[in-house]
Amino acid sequence: MGAKPKRRFRGLLIKLLVVGLVALVGYMIYLDAQIKHTFTGNKWEVPAQIYARPLVLKTELEITQKEVIDELKLLGYRHVSRPDSSGEYNVSGNTLVIQRRAFSFPDGDEPLRKVTVTWRGSRINQIMDNSANEAVPKIRLEPWLVTRMVSSSREDRMLVKLKEVPALLPKALILVEDRDFYEHHGVAPLSILRALVANIRAGRTVQGGSTLTQQLVKNLYLTREKAISRKIKEALMALIIDFRYSKEDILQAYLNEVFLGQNGDMAVHGFGLASYFYFDRPANELSPPEIATLVAMIKGPSYYNPRRHEERVLERRNLVLRILFDANEINRTDYEKYINEPLGLASGASLASGKHPAFMDKVRRELSVILADPALRDSGVKVFTSLDIYAQRRAEKAIKQTLDGLQSDRDVQLQGAMLVTDIASGEIRAIVGDRDASFKGFNRALDARRQVGSLIKPAVYLSALEDPASFNLATPIADEPITLENENGQSWSPLNADKKFRGQVPLIQGLTESLNVPTVNLGLRVGLDLVSDTIKRLGVESDFMQVPAMTLGAMSLSPIETNQMYQTISNNGRYIPLHTVTSVVSANDRLVWQHAEFYSQRVDEAASYLLNYALHNVTTQGTAKRVGRTFPNINMAGKTGTTDDYRDSWFSGFDRNNVVTVWVGNDDNKPILLTGAGGALPVFINYQKMQAPKSLSRRFPEGLGIAHFDKHTGAVVTAGCPDSLSVPAILDVLPPPRQDCFGRPLTPKSEKKSWWERLFGND
DSSP states (O other): OOHHHHHHHHHHHHHHHHHHHHHHHHHHHHHHHHHHHHHHSOOSOBOEEEEOOOOEEETTOBOOHHHHHHHHHHTTOEEOSSOOSTTEEEEETTEEEEEEOOEEETTEEEOOEEEEEEEETTEEEEEEETTTTEEOSEEEOOOOEEEEEOOTTOEEEOOOOGGGSOTHHHHHHHHHHOTTTTTSSSOOHHHHHHHHHHHHHHTSOOOOOOOHHHHHHHHHHOOSOOOHHHHHHHHHHHHHHHHHSOHHHHHHHHHHHOEEEEETTEEEEHHHHHHHHHHSSOGGGOOHHHHHHHHHHTTOTTTTOTTTOHHHHHHHHHHHHHHHHHTTSSOHHHHHHHTTSOOOOOOSGGGOTTOSHHHHHHHHHHHHHHTOSHHHHTBOOEEEEOOOHHHHHHHHHHHHHHHHHHHTTOSSOOEEEEEEEETTTOBEEEEEOSSSTTOOSOOHHHHOOEEOGGGGHHHHHHHHHTOTTTOOTTOEEEESOOOEEOTTSOEEOOOOTTSOOOEEEEHHHHHHTTOHHHHHHHHHHHOHHHHHHHHHHTTOOSOOOOSGGGGGTOSEEOHHHHHHHHHHHHTTTEEOOOBSEEEEEOTTSOEEEEOOOOOEEOSOHHHHHHHHHHHHHHHHTSTTHHHHHHSTTSOOEEEEEEOGGGOEEEEEEEOSSEEEEEEEEOTTOOOOOOOTTTTHHHHHHHHHHTSOOOOOOOOOOTTEEEEEEETTTOOBOOTTOTTEEEEEEEGGGOOOOOBOTTSOBOOOOOOOOOHHHHHHOOO
């Protein structure tokens, strides 16, 4: 070839190289933009973590040592002889020592604390913060992670920070997967060459040459295809990531991205989630053998599945421990101890999905409003809820066991729903939406709209009691046959359950015995528009017709609406919207949203007190007197409800702290032949038997006192008269007694005059 053709060839080659270099630079700029967009922002869809309420321990709190230990076990604490690490405890006699984990609460971070709790009987006597060497009035445990709301990607992970995991974890990762991690620039050609030689010699793939950075690129950005073009793209992206980001950033991303197995149909990504899934504890509490197990699994999470191939995993775990020993990361004594330890796997139940679906359904509905953007819900937020896991489990058990017992002698399939709410805060503690608590379909507690029957009657009586000049608990109400006609000329003649008429009864008797005719008569005297307004003020938002039958519950409400009504009644007329979500915190522990404390005094407090007094009578003398017989030393209140043809059985009741609403019926609206006392009430009683209900304690509102009335006429009488009725009343509006116990007129006592009146007289 002559000089001229050579120059032409060199020129062409240079041009091709320049074009290729420009193309490569352009391609790398494109890849850089792609990497920057993902790596700097949210790299993953991270499920929202849903937490239950934290258990707060206080001095003088009535709680048993066993209840606290049960909570510790639920949180994955380990019982040891000497608690000196996070998540450990020891019990000796009436003393419990806890290494309380550090946790980021919505109102701030709390550090690791060593705490000693002592009991006196069934009450906490003292709480010592050993870390500060001082007695403290209270301390809270971190809340239980109930579940995670996994998105459609079916990937599950819990983000961890490099500084929060044991130092041995990244060291083991680098020693096993990429010894030259801190020396190379994202790609290690010598490692690739070594792996290629080893694989040729073995005749199969026995060694990989990919760096941790390349593995991260493959998992984050690329498919699983084996093409050379994909490997080139992987190498280029690894170079870019190594150039743009620190080794610590890369390592932290790898800790959160690496695939470590399957939890049913969901992929387990990252050491944060794997730590819970395999060992039921946070990653910062992993022991060296547990770290070695997880690192061992990276090579093949299916092949090295510890729940299926224990011996295989033990062998590889011990190989990782040997590597750590050879690198002087663990000493000989520990190494020999660790290789003889079992895998110590947890059941994985703590991360079981679909727990308490009815409660989580309400959480989802609230979150869709609080965090309207789905991307926010999948950004790893922590959602703190009002769930009391013990109340939830007791409610689920009470529904199932009671309905199973009632089902035996009836053909119609019984269904049920139940809510437990905190009176003072409006926080929902438990929701059961199906007899099978694990059922994820129709949520009866929130969506079933059924006739409420006598459960509405307290609203009728409250409407009257808010007019104390006209009504009190002793006011006589007519109990005589009545016939009413509607606009179409159709007649309606309400009857009492026993088909009897009593002529007239005191107002308190009408409610206590749930008499229909007196209730209708009272509603008509008060005015249906006023009764309707009372129902709305109590928290019912559904529409209903203003007809006389509404006084007997001829309206369809959901159990949660009914519970809202009784929350207001039990809270002295103070309305607080029922809710489950209390706070939302971002993945980096910044407060995103907090439930605003809100209440509205919607009902007169004195009238509420009188109504609650009557509802207490219901549980001692009326339709729910089985409550009083079962708990003779505990004051509770409530109301039964039964609808036409015995299609629906209801009960709403409360003690000092919580309101419980129960519905029992059939989805096809067939008669179940159960009254409120026969169906829903036993669920309430069985629930209360599983715990320690607290006796009602309500302060006497100003202006109230005990007054005495004639049972038949409702006239005010003097104390001690036979056949009189002594009940609380608003004293200011009552006239003085006009006669003594024998019917003799009483003259008003002369009032003592002031010196000014005596001197000048008064007209």
